[in-house]
Amino acid sequence: MRYLLTFTYILTLAFAYAPASSAAPSGSLVLKRMLASEGSRAYVGTQVTTLAADSNVTSEQKVARYGYKGMRMEYLSPQRLKGEVIADNGKVIMHYIPSRKVVRTHPSRLAMQRQRLMQMSRGNLKAKLVGSDRIAGRSAYVIEVSPVRSRVLTRKFWVDTATWVKLKTEDIGPNGAVISTSYFKKIKYVPSIPASMFKVNPPDGVRVKRGPASASRLLSLEQAQDKAGFRVLSPSYLPPGFRFAGATVTRFRGDNMVAVRYTDGMTSFSIMQVPDNALKPRFQRRLRGGPERTGAGYSWKQNGISLTIIGRIPYNQITNIADSVK
Amino acid sequence: MNCKECYRYLGEYVDRTLDDCALAEMEAHIRVCPKCASLAAELGGVASLVKSLDRQAAPSGFEDRLNAQILHRKEEAKPGLLRRLLLGVPPEVYGYRRSLGPALATVLLTAAVGTSLMFTNYNASGDAAYINAVQQQHVTFASANPLSDESALILSDRMKELNEPL
Numbered sequence: 001m002r003y004l005l006t007f008t009y010i011l012t013l014a015f016a017y018a019p020a021s022s023a024a025p026s027g028s029l030v031l032k033r034m035l036a037s038e039g040s041r042a043y044v045g046t047q048v049t050t051l052a053a054d055s056n057v058t059s060e061q062k063v064a065r066y067g068y069k070g071m072r073m074e075y076l077s078p079q080r081l082k083g084e085v086i087a088d089n090g091k092v093i094m095h096y097i098p099s100r101k102v103v104r105t106h107p108s109r110l111a112m113q114r115q116r117l118m119q120m121s122r123g124n125l126k127a128k129l130v131g132s133d134r135i136a137g138r139s140a141y142v143i144e145v146s147p148v149r150s151r152v153l154t155r156k157f158w159v160d161t162a163t164w165v166k167l168k169t170e171d172i173g174p175n176g177a178v179i180s181t182s183y184f185k186k187i188k189y190v191p192s193i194p195a196s197m198f199k200v201n202p203p204d205g206v207r208v209k210r211g212p213a214s215a216s217r218l219l220s221l222e223q224a225q226d227k228a229g230f231r232v233l234s235p236s237y238l239p240p241g242f243r244f245a246g247a248t249v250t251r252f253r254g255d256n257m258v259a260v261r262y263t264d265g266m267t268s269f270s271i272m273q274v275p276d277n278a279l280k281p282r283f284q285r286r287l288r289g290g291p292e293r294t295g296a297g298y299s300w301k302q303n304g305i306s307l308t309i310i311g312r313i314p315y316n317q318i319t320n321i322a323d324s325v326k
Numbered sequence: 327m328n329c330k331e332c333y334r335y336l337g338e339y340v341d342r343t344l345d346d347c348a349l350a351e352m353e354a355h356i357r358v359c360p361k362c363a364s365l366a367a368e369l370g371g372v373a374s375l376v377k378s379l380d381r382q383a384a385p386s387g388f389e390d391r392l393n394a395q396i397l398h399r400k401e402e403a404k405p406g407l408l409r410r411l412l413l414g415v416p417p418e419v420y421g422y423r424r425s426l427g428p429a430l431a432t433v434l435l436t437a438a439v440g441t442s443l444m445f446t447n448y449n450a451s452g453d454a455a456y457i458n459a460v461q462q463q464h465v466t467f468a469s470a471n472p473l474s475d476e477s478a479l480i481l482s483d484r485m486k487e488l489n490e491p492l
């Protein structure tokens with residue numbers, strides 16, 4: 001940590017004393033260029049991801065990305081994930097899990113990013129250029145982006161000065177600790193990548209398990225209420241800087257599952273709601289005994305509805321939100 | 327085969343799902359075309375492991391026996407830590423290990439999980455498919471934000487699923 005601070009300090013100094021003529025871009029310009037590059041650049045690389053806060057797990061994956069046209073990721077490590085492939089062709093994600101001989105399908109994230117399904121409230125974010133660095137042998141601007149009002153998360157990006165591709169991302173929690181880091185060990189830009197790379201061709205005997213077909217449109221609370229068939233609940237308390245982002249209604253075991261989403265522009269959480277009887281009896285019984293923390297979230301029941309809050313926000317905030325749901 | 331055809335079949339080539347005839351044509355082209363050769367080499371690294379791993383991952387039919395014994399109780403199989411702990415244990419002693427497994431898994435997880443921002447406790451949910459649906463829905467939404475660290479979100483999601491004991 002002290003090393004990091006010193007490092008940041010030196011970077012900041014280096015930047016402060018750079019000649020005025022070097023025309024360093026502003027943090028918000030770097031952010032803007034970075035977002036624009038998401039839709040166009042083609043590259044292949046090896047990426048390392050570390051989740052410090054969750055479990056100290058580190059993964060290494062090969063990544064191929066071609067703008068919004070496609071993304072492919074294949075895990076090299078840890079051993080438990082080795083060989084898993086996630087391919088997004090801009091319409092659907094195919095996630096191949098060799099150990100279970102299954103391909104799961106999910107709505108395309110690239111499609112949602114292209115449609116800007118989750119609107120970033122740009123006025124809500126501040127971006128600051130904090131220095132420069134080298135990642136995977138390339139020179140990078142370092143910017144720090146955080147919501148203006150919320151204190152849940154600060155995110156640092158290392159952005160390629162020539163291509164504006166994000167080479168490294170670091171999430172920093174409210175106490176200054178690094179939560180997660182992803183960076184490219186190696187990256188190579190290519191003119192394009194064939195579409196056939198963005199689907200999985202699984203071996204014989206692999207079962208395809210289909211999820212929802214396409215990204216659902218975000219609805220207002222009123223629209224979600226009309227579709228749900230039960231009274232949709234919402235919290236009266238939100239952590240500072242968070243606001244309603246939209247709701248979705250999908251099917252789960254023949255019932256409607258409503259997800260009400262909130263964001264501060266960086267972090268988000270969802271309140272999932274489904275009629276009680278859609279859940280397995282064992283889980284229903286457990287919820288009768290009070291709220292439960294599961295591997296996925298914080299669950300409880302209220303008004304014949306089972307609710308789960310899920311998102312990377314501090315636990316005390318989650319319980320505050322849950323207590324305010326009506 | 328020309329460059330355009332070569333490009334079109336690159337995905338199947340790196341996944342090693344081309345039939346022998348097309349593969350031979352492709353390799354012939356790659357030998358004489360440095361442009362396609364370099365792209366194939368770059369992309370090949372991304373996908374080269376899929377085929378070989380598929381064989382390694384399901385070693386001796388053990389997983390099938392395991393599936394037959396216990397996983398029929400769940401529509402959404404959870405390989406997770408518990409099954410990894412049990413992997414390699416002959417089916418006949420499995421009944422014994424099954425009672426030991428959850429306790430052991432909990433101890434290991436408590437040691438490994440550390441200071442999670444949000445969850446320090448991975449309870450068995452009693453409804454894995456529900457938990458999985460909730461997780462998937464949220465991750466899909468969260469990573470629709472172009473500022474999100476998609477790799478971290480996906481990894482966190484996968485680890486949670488794997489760590490959720492039976």
Ligand SMILES: [Zn+2]
Binds near residue numbers: 355361362363
């Ligand atoms: Zn060629």
